[in-house]
Amino acid sequence: MPVAKMSVIELERFLHVEFPQVFRTGGDILIESADGETCLLRQRYSEAMLRPGGTVSGPTLMALADCAMYVVLLSAIGPVGLAVTTNLNINFLRKGAPGQDVLAAAKILKLGKRLAVGEVSLTSGASPEPIAHVTATYSIPTP
Protein backbone atom coordinates (compact mmCIF):
# COMPACT_ATOMS: atom_id res chain seq x y z
CA MET A 1 0.00 0.00 0.00
CA PRO A 2 1.70 3.21 -1.12
CA VAL A 3 1.86 6.18 1.22
CA ALA A 4 2.10 9.70 -0.19
CA LYS A 5 5.31 11.42 0.96
CA MET A 6 3.81 14.82 0.16
CA SER A 7 0.25 16.12 0.42
CA VAL A 8 -1.39 18.01 -2.45
CA ILE A 9 -0.76 21.26 -0.54
CA GLU A 10 2.93 20.40 -0.10
CA LEU A 11 3.22 19.41 -3.77
CA GLU A 12 1.72 22.71 -4.90
CA ARG A 13 3.98 24.72 -2.61
CA PHE A 14 7.07 22.84 -3.83
CA LEU A 15 6.14 23.21 -7.49
CA HIS A 16 5.29 26.91 -7.23
CA VAL A 17 8.86 27.45 -6.03
CA GLU A 18 10.65 24.95 -8.27
CA PHE A 19 8.60 25.30 -11.46
CA PRO A 20 7.10 28.78 -11.40
CA GLN A 21 6.83 28.78 -15.23
CA VAL A 22 4.44 25.81 -15.08
CA PHE A 23 2.78 25.83 -11.68
CA ARG A 24 1.68 29.36 -10.82
CA THR A 25 -0.72 30.27 -8.04
CA GLY A 26 -4.03 30.66 -9.79
CA GLY A 27 -2.44 29.10 -12.87
CA ASP A 28 -3.74 26.66 -15.41
CA ILE A 29 -2.60 23.35 -13.91
CA LEU A 30 -4.22 22.05 -10.75
CA ILE A 31 -3.36 18.95 -8.75
CA GLU A 32 -6.66 17.26 -7.95
CA SER A 33 -5.18 14.27 -6.09
CA ALA A 34 -1.90 12.41 -5.46
CA ASP A 35 -1.52 9.34 -3.26
CA GLY A 36 2.03 8.05 -3.75
CA GLU A 37 1.08 5.77 -6.64
CA THR A 38 -1.32 7.76 -8.80
CA CYS A 39 -2.22 11.40 -9.35
CA LEU A 40 -4.77 13.44 -11.25
CA LEU A 41 -3.98 16.82 -12.81
CA ARG A 42 -6.39 19.21 -14.47
CA GLN A 43 -5.34 21.81 -17.01
CA ARG A 44 -7.99 24.48 -17.28
CA TYR A 45 -9.12 25.28 -20.79
CA SER A 46 -7.49 28.25 -22.45
CA GLU A 47 -7.15 29.22 -26.09
CA ALA A 48 -3.40 28.92 -25.83
CA MET A 49 -3.72 25.12 -25.73
CA LEU A 50 -5.35 24.86 -29.15
CA ARG A 51 -3.87 24.19 -32.55
CA PRO A 52 -5.54 24.99 -35.87
CA GLY A 53 -8.85 23.23 -36.22
CA GLY A 54 -9.60 23.96 -32.58
CA THR A 55 -8.09 20.77 -31.13
CA VAL A 56 -5.73 20.53 -28.18
CA SER A 57 -2.13 20.83 -29.36
CA GLY A 58 0.41 18.02 -29.05
CA PRO A 59 2.91 20.10 -27.06
CA THR A 60 0.17 20.96 -24.53
CA LEU A 61 -0.51 17.26 -23.98
CA MET A 62 3.19 16.31 -23.81
CA ALA A 63 3.93 19.06 -21.28
CA LEU A 64 0.94 18.15 -19.12
CA ALA A 65 1.83 14.44 -19.15
CA ASP A 66 5.42 15.24 -18.18
CA CYS A 67 4.10 17.34 -15.25
CA ALA A 68 1.77 14.55 -14.15
CA MET A 69 4.63 12.03 -14.10
CA TYR A 70 6.72 14.44 -12.04
CA VAL A 71 3.89 15.06 -9.56
CA VAL A 72 3.18 11.36 -9.01
CA LEU A 73 6.90 10.72 -8.57
CA LEU A 74 7.28 13.52 -5.99
CA SER A 75 4.23 12.13 -4.24
CA ALA A 76 5.97 8.73 -4.08
CA ILE A 77 9.52 9.76 -3.12
CA GLY A 78 9.21 13.23 -1.60
CA PRO A 79 10.71 16.55 -2.71
CA VAL A 80 13.52 15.61 -5.11
CA GLY A 81 14.01 18.57 -7.40
CA LEU A 82 16.60 16.99 -9.63
CA ALA A 83 14.66 14.03 -10.97
CA VAL A 84 14.69 14.34 -14.76
CA THR A 85 12.75 12.74 -17.58
CA THR A 86 14.91 10.38 -19.64
CA ASN A 87 12.29 9.00 -22.03
CA LEU A 88 8.75 9.96 -23.00
CA ASN A 89 6.60 8.15 -25.54
CA ILE A 90 3.19 9.53 -26.56
CA ASN A 91 0.46 8.13 -28.74
CA PHE A 92 -2.10 10.69 -29.89
CA LEU A 93 -5.47 8.94 -30.05
CA ARG A 94 -8.36 11.37 -30.50
CA LYS A 95 -9.01 15.06 -30.82
CA GLY A 96 -9.58 16.87 -27.54
CA ALA A 97 -12.73 18.93 -27.55
CA PRO A 98 -12.30 22.73 -27.61
CA GLY A 99 -13.59 24.52 -24.55
CA GLN A 100 -12.87 21.59 -22.26
CA ASP A 101 -10.32 21.10 -19.49
CA VAL A 102 -7.73 18.39 -20.07
CA LEU A 103 -7.22 15.77 -17.36
CA ALA A 104 -4.06 13.73 -16.83
CA ALA A 105 -4.27 10.55 -14.74
CA ALA A 106 -0.77 9.26 -13.96
CA LYS A 107 0.19 5.93 -12.41
CA ILE A 108 3.58 4.58 -11.37
CA LEU A 109 4.37 1.26 -13.06
CA LYS A 110 7.72 0.79 -11.38
CA LEU A 111 9.54 2.72 -8.70
CA GLY A 112 13.18 1.66 -8.59
CA LYS A 113 16.15 3.21 -6.83
CA ARG A 114 17.46 4.84 -10.01
CA LEU A 115 14.53 4.82 -12.43
CA ALA A 116 10.78 5.32 -12.17
CA VAL A 117 8.43 4.38 -15.01
CA GLY A 118 4.83 5.47 -15.26
CA GLU A 119 1.91 5.86 -17.62
CA VAL A 120 -0.43 8.79 -18.11
CA SER A 121 -3.87 8.73 -19.65
CA LEU A 122 -5.08 12.09 -20.97
CA THR A 123 -8.78 12.82 -21.34
CA SER A 124 -10.83 15.82 -22.43
CA GLY A 125 -13.75 17.17 -20.40
CA ALA A 126 -16.09 14.45 -19.15
CA SER A 127 -15.38 11.93 -21.93
CA PRO A 128 -13.79 8.71 -20.63
CA GLU A 129 -12.04 7.99 -23.97
CA PRO A 130 -8.33 8.88 -23.80
CA ILE A 131 -7.16 11.57 -26.22
CA ALA A 132 -3.52 10.53 -25.69
CA HIS A 133 -1.53 7.90 -23.80
CA VAL A 134 1.97 8.44 -22.47
CA THR A 135 4.66 6.31 -20.90
CA ALA A 136 7.63 8.08 -19.33
CA THR A 137 10.81 7.28 -17.42
CA TYR A 138 12.38 9.51 -14.79
CA SER A 139 15.92 9.19 -13.54
CA ILE A 140 16.19 9.63 -9.76
CA PRO A 141 19.42 11.16 -8.49
CA THR A 142 21.29 9.01 -5.96
CA PRO A 143 21.77 10.76 -2.62
Next chain:
Amino acid sequence: MPVAKMSVIELERFLHVEFPQVFRTGGDILIESADGETCLLRQRYSEAMLRPGGTVSGPTLMALADCAMYVVLLSAIGPVGLAVTTNLNINFLRKGAPGQDVLAAAKILKLGKRLAVGEVSLTSGASPEPIAHVTATYSIPTP
Protein backbone atom coordinates in the same frame (compact mmCIF):
# COMPACT_ATOMS: atom_id res chain seq x y z
CA MET B 1 -19.88 -2.24 -25.56
CA PRO B 2 -17.44 -4.06 -27.84
CA VAL B 3 -18.43 -7.34 -29.47
CA ALA B 4 -15.78 -9.90 -30.37
CA LYS B 5 -15.74 -10.52 -34.14
CA MET B 6 -13.95 -13.86 -33.60
CA SER B 7 -14.19 -16.40 -30.78
CA VAL B 8 -11.06 -17.81 -29.12
CA ILE B 9 -11.50 -21.02 -31.15
CA GLU B 10 -11.75 -19.01 -34.41
CA LEU B 11 -8.71 -16.92 -33.43
CA GLU B 12 -6.64 -20.04 -32.74
CA ARG B 13 -7.69 -21.64 -36.02
CA PHE B 14 -6.84 -18.48 -37.99
CA LEU B 15 -3.46 -18.03 -36.29
CA HIS B 16 -2.46 -21.69 -36.69
CA VAL B 17 -2.86 -21.20 -40.43
CA GLU B 18 -1.49 -17.65 -40.74
CA PHE B 19 1.30 -17.75 -38.13
CA PRO B 20 2.32 -21.40 -37.83
CA GLN B 21 5.78 -20.36 -36.56
CA VAL B 22 4.23 -18.70 -33.53
CA PHE B 23 0.90 -20.37 -32.87
CA ARG B 24 1.28 -24.12 -33.18
CA THR B 25 -1.24 -26.65 -31.98
CA GLY B 26 0.03 -27.70 -28.57
CA GLY B 27 2.48 -24.80 -28.80
CA ASP B 28 3.72 -22.39 -26.19
CA ILE B 29 1.27 -19.52 -26.64
CA LEU B 30 -2.35 -19.94 -25.57
CA ILE B 31 -5.23 -17.49 -25.96
CA GLU B 32 -7.05 -17.46 -22.63
CA SER B 33 -9.65 -14.85 -23.57
CA ALA B 34 -10.47 -12.20 -26.19
CA ASP B 35 -13.58 -10.02 -26.17
CA GLY B 36 -13.16 -7.41 -28.90
CA GLU B 37 -11.48 -4.90 -26.60
CA THR B 38 -9.07 -6.89 -24.43
CA CYS B 39 -7.33 -10.25 -24.58
CA LEU B 40 -5.19 -12.42 -22.34
CA LEU B 41 -2.39 -14.62 -23.69
CA ARG B 42 -0.31 -17.13 -21.75
CA GLN B 43 3.14 -18.24 -22.86
CA ARG B 44 4.03 -21.51 -21.14
CA TYR B 45 7.39 -21.56 -19.43
CA SER B 46 10.26 -23.08 -21.40
CA GLU B 47 14.01 -22.71 -21.02
CA ALA B 48 14.17 -21.11 -24.45
CA MET B 49 12.60 -17.93 -23.05
CA LEU B 50 15.41 -17.28 -20.58
CA ARG B 51 18.50 -15.10 -20.83
CA PRO B 52 21.63 -15.43 -18.65
CA GLY B 53 20.80 -15.03 -14.99
CA GLY B 54 17.63 -17.04 -15.49
CA THR B 55 15.33 -14.12 -16.29
CA VAL B 56 12.86 -13.91 -19.16
CA SER B 57 14.54 -12.45 -22.26
CA GLY B 58 13.55 -9.14 -23.79
CA PRO B 59 12.85 -10.61 -27.26
CA THR B 60 10.48 -13.17 -25.67
CA LEU B 61 8.49 -10.33 -24.09
CA MET B 62 8.50 -8.17 -27.22
CA ALA B 63 7.31 -11.05 -29.41
CA LEU B 64 4.56 -12.04 -26.95
CA ALA B 65 3.33 -8.43 -26.63
CA ASP B 66 3.24 -8.08 -30.41
CA CYS B 67 1.16 -11.29 -30.60
CA ALA B 68 -1.22 -10.07 -27.92
CA MET B 69 -1.82 -6.80 -29.78
CA TYR B 70 -2.51 -8.74 -32.99
CA VAL B 71 -4.94 -11.10 -31.22
CA VAL B 72 -6.93 -8.30 -29.59
CA LEU B 73 -7.06 -6.47 -32.92
CA LEU B 74 -8.32 -9.55 -34.79
CA SER B 75 -10.87 -10.01 -32.02
CA ALA B 76 -12.04 -6.42 -32.63
CA ILE B 77 -12.06 -6.29 -36.45
CA GLY B 78 -12.19 -9.91 -37.59
CA PRO B 79 -9.73 -11.92 -39.71
CA VAL B 80 -7.47 -9.33 -41.38
CA GLY B 81 -4.19 -11.07 -42.11
CA LEU B 82 -2.40 -8.03 -43.43
CA ALA B 83 -2.53 -5.75 -40.40
CA VAL B 84 1.06 -4.87 -39.53
CA THR B 85 2.78 -3.34 -36.54
CA THR B 86 4.08 0.16 -37.27
CA ASN B 87 5.40 1.11 -33.82
CA LEU B 88 6.15 -0.76 -30.61
CA ASN B 89 7.51 0.79 -27.43
CA ILE B 90 8.47 -1.39 -24.48
CA ASN B 91 9.58 -0.52 -20.96
CA PHE B 92 11.23 -3.39 -19.09
CA LEU B 93 10.26 -3.06 -15.42
CA ARG B 94 11.18 -6.15 -13.38
CA LYS B 95 12.78 -9.55 -13.83
CA GLY B 96 10.37 -12.33 -14.73
CA ALA B 97 10.69 -15.31 -12.41
CA PRO B 98 12.22 -18.45 -13.97
CA GLY B 99 9.93 -21.46 -14.11
CA GLN B 100 6.83 -19.28 -14.50
CA ASP B 101 4.48 -18.74 -17.40
CA VAL B 102 4.34 -15.23 -18.83
CA LEU B 103 0.94 -13.54 -19.21
CA ALA B 104 0.13 -10.73 -21.63
CA ALA B 105 -3.00 -8.64 -21.02
CA ALA B 106 -3.72 -6.44 -24.04
CA LYS B 107 -6.26 -3.64 -24.31
CA ILE B 108 -7.25 -1.48 -27.27
CA LEU B 109 -6.83 2.24 -26.56
CA LYS B 110 -8.07 3.39 -29.94
CA LEU B 111 -9.55 1.58 -32.89
CA GLY B 112 -9.53 3.82 -35.94
CA LYS B 113 -10.14 3.05 -39.59
CA ARG B 114 -6.46 3.07 -40.44
CA LEU B 115 -4.64 2.71 -37.13
CA ALA B 116 -5.23 0.80 -33.91
CA VAL B 117 -3.31 1.59 -30.73
CA GLY B 118 -3.17 -0.63 -27.68
CA GLU B 119 -1.26 -1.34 -24.53
CA VAL B 120 -0.04 -4.65 -23.14
CA SER B 121 0.86 -5.42 -19.53
CA LEU B 122 3.18 -8.43 -19.11
CA THR B 123 3.27 -10.35 -15.83
CA SER B 124 5.11 -13.42 -14.59
CA GLY B 125 3.35 -16.32 -12.83
CA ALA B 126 0.86 -15.20 -10.18
CA SER B 127 2.56 -11.87 -9.36
CA PRO B 128 0.41 -8.83 -10.18
CA GLU B 129 3.43 -6.54 -10.68
CA PRO B 130 4.10 -5.98 -14.40
CA ILE B 131 7.50 -7.17 -15.68
CA ALA B 132 7.12 -5.05 -18.83
CA HIS B 133 4.69 -2.56 -20.36
CA VAL B 134 4.15 -2.12 -24.10
CA THR B 135 2.29 0.28 -26.31
CA ALA B 136 1.92 -0.62 -29.97
CA THR B 137 0.32 0.68 -33.15
CA TYR B 138 -1.04 -1.48 -35.94
CA SER B 139 -1.81 -0.26 -39.44
CA ILE B 140 -5.07 -1.66 -40.78
CA PRO B 141 -5.23 -2.18 -44.55
CA THR B 142 -8.07 -0.38 -46.28
CA PRO B 143 -10.42 -2.72 -48.14
Next chain:
Amino acid sequence: MPVAKMSVIELERFLHVEFPQVFRTGGDILIESADGETCLLRQRYSEAMLRPGGTVSGPTLMALADCAMYVVLLSAIGPVGLAVTTNLNINFLRKGAPGQDVLAAAKILKLGKRLAVGEVSLTSGASPEPIAHVTATYSIPTP
Protein backbone atom coordinates in the same frame (compact mmCIF):
# COMPACT_ATOMS: atom_id res chain seq x y z
CA MET C 1 16.81 12.52 -55.00
CA PRO C 2 14.08 14.34 -53.10
CA VAL C 3 12.74 17.63 -54.37
CA ALA C 4 11.34 20.18 -51.93
CA LYS C 5 7.65 20.90 -52.64
CA MET C 6 7.87 24.18 -50.74
CA SER C 7 10.68 26.69 -50.34
CA VAL C 8 11.69 28.04 -46.96
CA ILE C 9 9.83 31.26 -47.75
CA GLU C 10 6.68 29.34 -48.68
CA LEU C 11 6.98 27.19 -45.54
CA GLU C 12 7.25 30.25 -43.32
CA ARG C 13 4.30 31.94 -44.99
CA PHE C 14 2.16 28.80 -44.62
CA LEU C 15 3.11 28.30 -40.97
CA HIS C 16 2.55 31.93 -40.01
CA VAL C 17 -1.03 31.49 -41.18
CA GLU C 18 -1.65 27.94 -39.96
CA PHE C 19 0.31 27.97 -36.70
CA PRO C 20 0.46 31.58 -35.57
CA GLN C 21 0.93 30.48 -31.93
CA VAL C 22 4.20 28.77 -32.85
CA PHE C 23 5.56 30.48 -35.94
CA ARG C 24 5.25 34.24 -35.56
CA THR C 25 6.97 36.76 -37.76
CA GLY C 26 10.04 37.74 -35.82
CA GLY C 27 9.29 34.86 -33.48
CA ASP C 28 11.54 32.37 -31.78
CA ILE C 29 11.57 29.54 -34.32
CA LEU C 30 13.37 29.99 -37.64
CA ILE C 31 13.55 27.60 -40.56
CA GLU C 32 17.19 27.54 -41.66
CA SER C 33 16.78 24.96 -44.44
CA ALA C 34 14.35 22.37 -45.83
CA ASP C 35 14.99 20.21 -48.90
CA GLY C 36 12.20 17.64 -49.07
CA GLU C 37 14.06 15.08 -47.00
CA THR C 38 15.70 17.01 -44.16
CA CYS C 39 15.25 20.35 -42.45
CA LEU C 40 17.01 22.46 -39.86
CA LEU C 41 15.16 24.65 -37.35
CA ARG C 42 16.64 27.09 -34.88
CA GLN C 43 14.86 28.20 -31.71
CA ARG C 44 16.39 31.40 -30.44
CA TYR C 45 17.38 31.40 -26.80
CA SER C 46 14.88 32.89 -24.38
CA GLU C 47 14.45 32.46 -20.65
CA ALA C 48 11.04 30.93 -21.23
CA MET C 49 12.70 27.76 -22.52
CA LEU C 50 14.53 27.01 -19.27
CA ARG C 51 13.59 24.82 -16.34
CA PRO C 52 15.07 25.08 -12.81
CA GLY C 53 18.81 24.61 -12.86
CA GLY C 54 19.00 26.66 -16.04
CA THR C 55 18.66 23.78 -18.50
CA VAL C 56 16.38 23.65 -21.51
CA SER C 57 12.99 22.23 -20.53
CA GLY C 58 11.63 18.97 -21.87
CA PRO C 59 8.41 20.50 -23.24
CA THR C 60 10.49 23.06 -25.20
CA LEU C 61 12.42 20.23 -26.86
CA MET C 62 9.33 18.13 -27.54
CA ALA C 63 7.49 21.07 -29.10
CA LEU C 64 10.47 22.03 -31.26
CA ALA C 65 10.98 18.44 -32.46
CA ASP C 66 7.30 18.16 -33.35
CA CYS C 67 7.60 21.41 -35.36
CA ALA C 68 10.70 20.16 -37.15
CA MET C 69 8.95 16.94 -38.19
CA TYR C 70 6.01 18.93 -39.49
CA VAL C 71 8.26 21.29 -41.47
CA VAL C 72 10.23 18.48 -43.11
CA LEU C 73 6.97 16.71 -43.96
CA LEU C 74 5.47 19.85 -45.55
CA SER C 75 8.69 20.26 -47.45
CA ALA C 76 8.29 16.71 -48.78
CA ILE C 77 4.57 16.64 -49.59
CA GLY C 78 3.52 20.28 -49.92
CA PRO C 79 0.98 22.30 -47.91
CA VAL C 80 -1.15 19.72 -46.09
CA GLY C 81 -2.52 21.42 -43.00
CA LEU C 82 -4.24 18.39 -41.58
CA ALA C 83 -1.29 16.08 -41.11
CA VAL C 84 -1.21 15.12 -37.42
CA THR C 85 1.34 13.52 -35.15
CA THR C 86 0.30 10.02 -34.08
CA ASN C 87 3.39 9.00 -32.09
CA LEU C 88 6.39 10.80 -30.67
CA ASN C 89 9.21 9.18 -28.70
CA ILE C 90 11.92 11.31 -27.11
CA ASN C 91 15.12 10.37 -25.31
CA PHE C 92 16.65 13.19 -23.26
CA LEU C 93 20.42 12.81 -23.45
CA ARG C 94 22.28 15.83 -22.06
CA LYS C 95 21.58 19.20 -20.54
CA GLY C 96 21.23 22.03 -23.02
CA ALA C 97 23.44 24.98 -22.18
CA PRO C 98 21.66 28.14 -20.96
CA GLY C 99 22.05 31.16 -23.21
CA GLN C 100 22.29 29.04 -26.35
CA ASP C 101 19.92 28.56 -29.26
CA VAL C 102 18.51 25.07 -29.75
CA LEU C 103 18.82 23.46 -33.18
CA ALA C 104 16.58 20.69 -34.53
CA ALA C 105 17.79 18.64 -37.49
CA ALA C 106 14.96 16.48 -38.85
CA LYS C 107 15.19 13.72 -41.43
CA ILE C 108 12.47 11.64 -43.06
CA LEU C 109 13.02 7.90 -42.56
CA LYS C 110 9.97 6.84 -44.50
CA LEU C 111 7.41 8.70 -46.53
CA GLY C 112 4.41 6.50 -47.20
CA LYS C 113 0.98 7.35 -48.53
CA ARG C 114 -0.63 7.30 -45.10
CA LEU C 115 2.24 7.56 -42.64
CA ALA C 116 5.53 9.44 -42.50
CA VAL C 117 8.23 8.56 -39.98
CA GLY C 118 11.21 10.74 -39.17
CA GLU C 119 13.90 11.37 -36.64
CA VAL C 120 15.05 14.64 -35.10
CA SER C 121 18.38 15.34 -33.45
CA LEU C 122 18.37 18.30 -31.06
CA THR C 123 21.59 20.16 -30.24
CA SER C 124 22.48 23.19 -28.13
CA GLY C 125 24.60 26.07 -29.45
CA ALA C 126 27.66 24.92 -31.36
CA SER C 127 28.08 21.58 -29.58
CA PRO C 128 27.69 18.57 -31.90
CA GLU C 129 26.53 16.26 -29.09
CA PRO C 130 22.74 15.77 -29.21
CA ILE C 131 20.82 16.94 -26.13
CA ALA C 132 17.79 14.90 -27.19
CA HIS C 133 16.75 12.47 -29.92
CA VAL C 134 13.21 12.08 -31.24
CA THR C 135 11.38 9.74 -33.57
CA ALA C 136 7.90 10.73 -34.66
CA THR C 137 5.11 9.49 -36.91
CA TYR C 138 2.69 11.70 -38.78
CA SER C 139 -0.57 10.54 -40.28
CA ILE C 140 -1.19 12.02 -43.74
CA PRO C 141 -4.85 12.60 -44.67
CA THR C 142 -5.97 10.87 -47.84
CA PRO C 143 -7.23 13.29 -50.46
Next chain:
Amino acid sequence: MPVAKMSVIELERFLHVEFPQVFRTGGDILIESADGETCLLRQRYSEAMLRPGGTVSGPTLMALADCAMYVVLLSAIGPVGLAVTTNLNINFLRKGAPGQDVLAAAKILKLGKRLAVGEVSLTSGASPEPIAHVTATYSIPTP
Protein backbone atom coordinates in the same frame (compact mmCIF):
# COMPACT_ATOMS: atom_id res chain seq x y z
CA MET D 1 37.64 9.63 -30.36
CA PRO D 2 36.16 6.42 -28.94
CA VAL D 3 38.38 3.41 -28.38
CA ALA D 4 36.90 -0.09 -28.50
CA LYS D 5 37.29 -1.86 -25.15
CA MET D 6 36.80 -5.23 -26.83
CA SER D 7 37.76 -6.50 -30.28
CA VAL D 8 35.29 -8.32 -32.50
CA ILE D 9 36.97 -11.63 -31.56
CA GLU D 10 36.65 -10.81 -27.85
CA LEU D 11 33.04 -9.77 -28.28
CA GLU D 12 32.17 -13.03 -30.04
CA ARG D 13 33.92 -15.10 -27.38
CA PHE D 14 32.13 -13.24 -24.58
CA LEU D 15 28.72 -13.54 -26.26
CA HIS D 16 29.12 -17.24 -27.08
CA VAL D 17 29.55 -17.85 -23.35
CA GLU D 18 27.02 -15.33 -22.02
CA PHE D 19 24.30 -15.60 -24.68
CA PRO D 20 24.65 -19.08 -26.20
CA GLN D 21 20.96 -19.01 -27.25
CA VAL D 22 21.61 -16.04 -29.52
CA PHE D 23 25.28 -16.07 -30.48
CA ARG D 24 26.30 -19.60 -31.40
CA THR D 25 29.51 -20.54 -33.18
CA GLY D 26 28.47 -20.84 -36.79
CA GLY D 27 25.16 -19.24 -35.83
CA ASP D 28 22.96 -16.75 -37.62
CA ILE D 29 24.23 -13.48 -36.15
CA LEU D 30 27.68 -12.21 -37.06
CA ILE D 31 29.51 -9.15 -35.74
CA GLU D 32 30.99 -7.42 -38.77
CA SER D 33 32.54 -4.49 -36.90
CA ALA D 34 32.50 -2.68 -33.54
CA ASP D 35 34.61 0.36 -32.67
CA GLY D 36 33.42 1.61 -29.28
CA GLU D 37 30.83 3.94 -30.75
CA THR D 38 29.18 2.01 -33.58
CA CYS D 39 28.77 -1.61 -34.62
CA LEU D 40 27.41 -3.57 -37.56
CA LEU D 41 25.68 -6.94 -37.14
CA ARG D 42 24.53 -9.28 -39.89
CA GLN D 43 21.79 -11.85 -39.43
CA ARG D 44 22.04 -14.49 -42.13
CA TYR D 45 18.84 -15.19 -43.98
CA SER D 46 16.85 -18.16 -42.77
CA GLU D 47 13.19 -19.09 -43.23
CA ALA D 48 12.69 -18.83 -39.47
CA MET D 49 12.91 -15.05 -39.72
CA LEU D 50 9.89 -14.69 -42.00
CA ARG D 51 6.26 -14.02 -41.27
CA PRO D 52 3.34 -14.75 -43.63
CA GLY D 53 3.74 -12.91 -46.91
CA GLY D 54 7.44 -13.70 -46.89
CA THR D 55 8.56 -10.55 -45.06
CA VAL D 56 10.97 -10.38 -42.13
CA SER D 57 9.06 -10.70 -38.84
CA GLY D 58 8.88 -7.92 -36.27
CA PRO D 59 10.27 -10.06 -33.42
CA THR D 60 13.31 -10.93 -35.60
CA LEU D 61 14.05 -7.23 -36.08
CA MET D 62 13.45 -6.32 -32.42
CA ALA D 63 15.73 -9.13 -31.21
CA LEU D 64 18.48 -8.21 -33.67
CA ALA D 65 18.31 -4.51 -32.75
CA ASP D 66 18.51 -5.38 -29.04
CA CYS D 67 21.62 -7.51 -29.78
CA ALA D 68 23.23 -4.72 -31.78
CA MET D 69 22.71 -2.23 -28.93
CA TYR D 70 24.26 -4.70 -26.50
CA VAL D 71 27.25 -5.33 -28.76
CA VAL D 72 28.00 -1.64 -29.29
CA LEU D 73 27.66 -1.04 -25.54
CA LEU D 74 30.08 -3.88 -24.69
CA SER D 75 32.43 -2.48 -27.29
CA ALA D 76 32.27 0.89 -25.49
CA ILE D 77 32.45 -0.19 -21.85
CA GLY D 78 33.97 -3.68 -21.89
CA PRO D 79 32.54 -7.01 -20.71
CA VAL D 80 29.62 -6.09 -18.42
CA GLY D 81 27.23 -9.04 -18.46
CA LEU D 82 24.53 -7.45 -16.37
CA ALA D 83 23.68 -4.44 -18.50
CA VAL D 84 19.94 -4.69 -19.24
CA THR D 85 17.60 -3.01 -21.70
CA THR D 86 15.17 -0.65 -19.98
CA ASN D 87 13.39 0.81 -23.03
CA LEU D 88 13.16 -0.07 -26.70
CA ASN D 89 11.15 1.80 -29.31
CA ILE D 90 10.85 0.48 -32.86
CA ASN D 91 9.30 1.96 -35.97
CA PHE D 92 8.67 -0.54 -38.75
CA LEU D 93 9.24 1.24 -42.06
CA ARG D 94 9.38 -1.15 -45.01
CA LYS D 95 9.14 -4.84 -45.79
CA GLY D 96 12.42 -6.70 -45.67
CA ALA D 97 13.05 -8.70 -48.81
CA PRO D 98 12.86 -12.49 -48.45
CA GLY D 99 16.10 -14.33 -49.15
CA GLN D 100 18.22 -11.44 -47.90
CA ASP D 101 20.40 -11.03 -44.83
CA VAL D 102 19.34 -8.34 -42.35
CA LEU D 103 21.92 -5.77 -41.26
CA ALA D 104 21.81 -3.78 -38.02
CA ALA D 105 23.95 -0.64 -37.74
CA ALA D 106 24.01 0.60 -34.13
CA LYS D 107 25.36 3.87 -32.82
CA ILE D 108 25.70 5.18 -29.29
CA LEU D 109 23.91 8.53 -28.79
CA LYS D 110 24.87 8.92 -25.15
CA LEU D 111 27.09 6.92 -22.84
CA GLY D 112 26.47 7.91 -19.24
CA LYS D 113 27.53 6.27 -16.00
CA ARG D 114 24.16 4.71 -15.41
CA LEU D 115 22.38 4.81 -18.77
CA ALA D 116 23.40 4.35 -22.39
CA VAL D 117 21.13 5.36 -25.27
CA GLY D 118 21.61 4.32 -28.86
CA GLU D 119 19.91 4.01 -32.20
CA VAL D 120 19.86 1.12 -34.64
CA SER D 121 19.09 1.26 -38.34
CA LEU D 122 17.98 -2.07 -39.84
CA THR D 123 18.39 -2.75 -43.55
CA SER D 124 17.71 -5.71 -45.83
CA GLY D 125 20.28 -7.04 -48.28
CA ALA D 126 22.04 -4.33 -50.29
CA SER D 127 19.21 -1.76 -50.12
CA PRO D 128 20.16 1.43 -48.27
CA GLU D 129 16.56 2.17 -47.23
CA PRO D 130 15.95 1.25 -43.57
CA ILE D 131 13.31 -1.42 -42.96
CA ALA D 132 13.09 -0.44 -39.29
CA HIS D 133 14.55 2.12 -36.89
CA VAL D 134 15.12 1.53 -33.20
CA THR D 135 16.13 3.60 -30.20
CA ALA D 136 17.00 1.75 -27.01
CA THR D 137 18.23 2.48 -23.48
CA TYR D 138 20.46 0.19 -21.44
CA SER D 139 20.93 0.43 -17.70
CA ILE D 140 24.56 -0.07 -16.69
CA PRO D 141 25.13 -1.67 -13.28
CA THR D 142 27.24 0.40 -10.89
CA PRO D 143 30.39 -1.42 -9.78
